[in-house]
Amino acid sequence: DQQVKQNSPSLSVQEGRISILNCDYTNSMFDYFLWYKKYPAEGPTFLISISSIKDKNEDGRFTVFLNKSAKHLSLHIVPSQPGDSAVYFCAASGGFGNEKLTFGTGTRLTIIP
Amino acid sequence: EAGVAQSPRYKIIEKRQSVAFWCNPISGHATLYWYQQILGQGPKLLIQFQNNGVVDDSQLPKDRFSAERLKGVDSTLKIQPAKLEDSAVYLCASSSNTEAFFGQGTRLTVV
Numbered sequence: 001d002q003q004v005k006q007n008s009p010s011l012s013v014q015e016g017r018i019s020i021l022n023c024d025y026t027n028s029m030f031d032y033f034l035w036y037k038k039y040p041a042e043g044p045t046f047l048i049s050i051s052s053i054k055d056k057n058e059d060g061r062f063t064v065f066l067n068k069s070a071k072h073l074s075l076h077i078v079p080s081q082p083g084d085s086a087v088y089f090c091a092a093s094g095g096f097g098n099e100k101l102t103f104g105t106g107t108r109l110t111i112i113p
Numbered sequence: 114e115a116g117v118a119q120s121p122r123y124k125i126i127e128k129r130q131s132v133a134f135w136c137n138p139i140s141g142h143a144t145l146y147w148y149q150q151i152l153g154q155g156p157k158l159l160i161q162f163q164n165n166g167v168v169d170d171s172q173l174p175k176d177r178f179s180a181e182r183l184k185g186v187d188s189t190l191k192i193q194p195a196k197l198e199d200s201a202v203y204l205c206a207s208s209s210n211t212e213a214f215f216g217q218g219t220r221l222t223v224v
Contacts, residue, residue: 032211034211036215041217042218043117043204043206043216043218044215045215046213049211049212093211099210100168101156101213103148103155105154106155
């Protein structure tokens with residue numbers, strides 16, 4: 001039972017353009033959502049998060065949008081840079097006091113120079 | 114601030130052998146996790162500790178996997194005996210709030 005789904009295994013985007021990574025979830029008890037970035041041979045690195053009480057959170061070039069009614073979130077990267085090439089994992093948890101993370105399968109983002 | 118430390122980075126063993134992984138979390142982080150990441154999949158939680166107590170081990174294959182967290186700091190994860198399907202990257206993470214910080218992982222290959 002895949003509670004967090006990333007339906008696009010890979011995505012290629014031109015440098016300077018917008019990258020949009022999508023994530024869907026099925027468990028309505030999830031209260032907190034995170035994006036992690038992973039380079040080869042390294043552990044996942046925390047990128048940005050959003051609480052269910054918000055619908056948008058922005059940090060520099062990265063913005064996460066949450067649509068609770070659709071159980072959908074997305075990560076926008078603008079402008080995309082070559083260093084953004086990595087695997088991006090969406091994760092969800094029950095929030096404070098229930099921080100266990102459930103991960104999606106990841107999307108491999110390739111930025112084309 | 115030092116990150117989460119894991120060792121070894123790589124391990125190759127034969128099936129039915131035993132293996133142990135070690136994790137040192139970020140200082141002051143009460144929560145420690147072990148995740149298993151099989152190639153092409155997202156990390157899957159094996160066990161969660163709060164200080165030295167187990168919070169969730171529902172997905173830990175307890176017939177072969179065991180984990181402990183001595184004195185609420187370092188942790189070890191053991192597999193005995195290993196199976197071919199245990200080949201994966203084993204990630205340790207720690208957190209003090211809602212964001213978990215991961216180590217580099219241990220890549221286990223069972224042949």
